[in-house]
Amino acid sequence: MKQLFVLLSLILVTAANSTSAETMVWKDLFNGKDLSNWVDVNTSHETWWFEDGLLKCKGLPIGVMRSKKQYENFILEIEWRHMEAGGNSGVFIWSEGRPAPEKSLPKGMEVQMLELNYSKMHNRHPGYVSGELFGANGLTVVPDNPRGPRSMSLEYRCKPAGEWNKYVVVAVDGTVKLSINGKFVNGVQKASVKKGYLCLESEGAEIHFRNMRIMELHQGVTAPEQVAPLED
Secondary structure, three states: OHHHHHHHHHHHHHHHHOOOHHHHOEEEOOOOOOOOOEEEOOOOOOOEEEEOOEEEEOOOOOEEEEEEEEEOOEEEEEEEEEOOOOOEEEEEEEEOOOEOOOOOOEOEEEEEEEOOOHHHHOOOOHHHHOOOEEEEOOOOOEEOOEEOOEEOOOOOOOOOOOOOEEEEEEEEOOEEEEEEOOEEEEEEEOOOOOEEEEEEEEOOOOEEEEEEEEEEOOOOOOOHHHEOOOOO
């Protein structure tokens, strides 16, 4: 946790000393009406829709939509709820903008979003359901709380189907810290990619999102090989 306190302290000092107010403010990632600034990668026009101010995803076909722009260092807030037992989804950061070869999902850093019954229904480790962090399809990380190559949360804080969860993702210079419903409980370090797209995942079950916003932080020293390829 000491690394987390140092990281957050640096962010606060940077924000206080910033001469560029434009880059240090919260920006909504959805306007509540349509999918402006987002690109469907490999789902369909029927997969995602807005209703009553919520972004809804029916979960099929399996795939992602991505942000139009790439992000490097940032704080991301997002609220989500599954609508059925055993639902599966996630948000990718530092992601490529297309699926990995012979895969439905891209190379990227995944922040897992699973309904609490998922591990029972699919005979998985119980830690799987509460905000696991891992590199997908070739992105590598060093986990804070190892479960193989993945990092599992120190506490199970996610809520079941029908209830809202809030994630705060602090992503700086290859390090990610995840807060679930008001408490930091997971993290990874030394991500092999440190700049890329945000992706929301459609993976078989209806899920809703709201209050998704981002605060971009100052750039770091990022080598070309640590940046996801740009898409048109």
